[in-house]
Amino acid sequence: MKNGDSTTIDVPHHEASGGGASKGKGAILTVPARQEKGGMRRGMAIIDVVLRIGAIMAALAAAAIMGTSDQNLPFFTQFFQFEASYDDMPSFQFFLIAMSLVAGYLVLSVPFSIVSIVRPHASGIRLLLLILDVVALTLATSAAGAATAIVYLAHNGNSSSNWLAICNQFGDFCKTVSGAVVASFVTVVTFLFLILLSALALRKH
Template sequence: MDSSRSGKESGDIAIPLREVKSSKSGKGAPPVVAATTVRLSQQPPVGGWKRGVGIIDLILRICAITATLAAAAVMGTTSQDLPFFTRFFQFQASYDDFPTFTFFLAGNVITCAYLVVSLPFSIVCIIRPHILGARMLLLLFDTLALALTMAAASAAAAIVYLAHNGNPNTNWPALCQQFDEFCPRVSGAVVGSFLATLILVVLVVLSAAALRRN
């Protein structure tokens, strides 16, 4: 009873065979039939977990595309004009007034375009989970995209912090006290870019784990 239960748990298949033995007692004696059992172990499906990693990779890439596209779209359409202005002065804030925000927009657009291009390679890793070339390319360019997105989001976050709080030591005023629509939009764009950065970190870890198990 214990041996049959352990065989089921290990995934073995028992195949009954009959072994014919000749009797030594005489020529007319019937042969003796002895039953033997041959066990064939069931192998787990090859590449099953890697295919699962590839599916998660594809879903995360779509999420990162959404995050970077939303961050770039919000930043690129952010502009506010204050209602009070004079003949010579007009109070306006736009993303292109800050080179850091322009870099932020360019970095997220580049990352979003790369992620769109990487989707076919991610699908190939699902269909052929043991392929190494596509996985190596994804790991390399995911790392570069991570560095670019992190740099753009961090630089923009520093400007957003100054816009919200200012810096009395350098007479930097808190612009968000006047531009109450501009600052929430750029802050939301920075949050979306940091979300894409977190997803890229997970993608790099997944690719490295898949390569390590090859």
């Protein structure tokens, strides 16, 4: 019993001992469980990268579409025209700036998301992305909501305020800005999935 080597040899080979069997099983099951969790987190990180790339395309599309939404309406002659442009409305200007900032943030966040694939157990990066995603979601949602209100007025007007619907005259302009708003809501929905995915990954830690 004083010999330490005899003790360590006897315990693993003592099949009748319940304590020895449980320790043996614990040693066998620990490594596969850790590998399984690491594989699950790595899979979540890959999905995160794919979602971010999709959100980048949606945000860039929203900003680009809004930035090219000008339409000129001839009146009597080609030298005297009515023009509808996004920069005539502060809400659309805010929309363009906000979606550009969101797209820029998403581009910068992709390398951090890739690091999560290489190091699936690093929770600090995932927590940072979660916080920044919430901020970006707030910005994208506010921009989409403000633009949606103006698009609604452009289509329907407001008789109480004597605001006339302009989409009967500027149909192309309204279709373009409506497409930009749809793209912005795609970005918002993608952010929701990103936040849920990050929260689930942190919970697994």
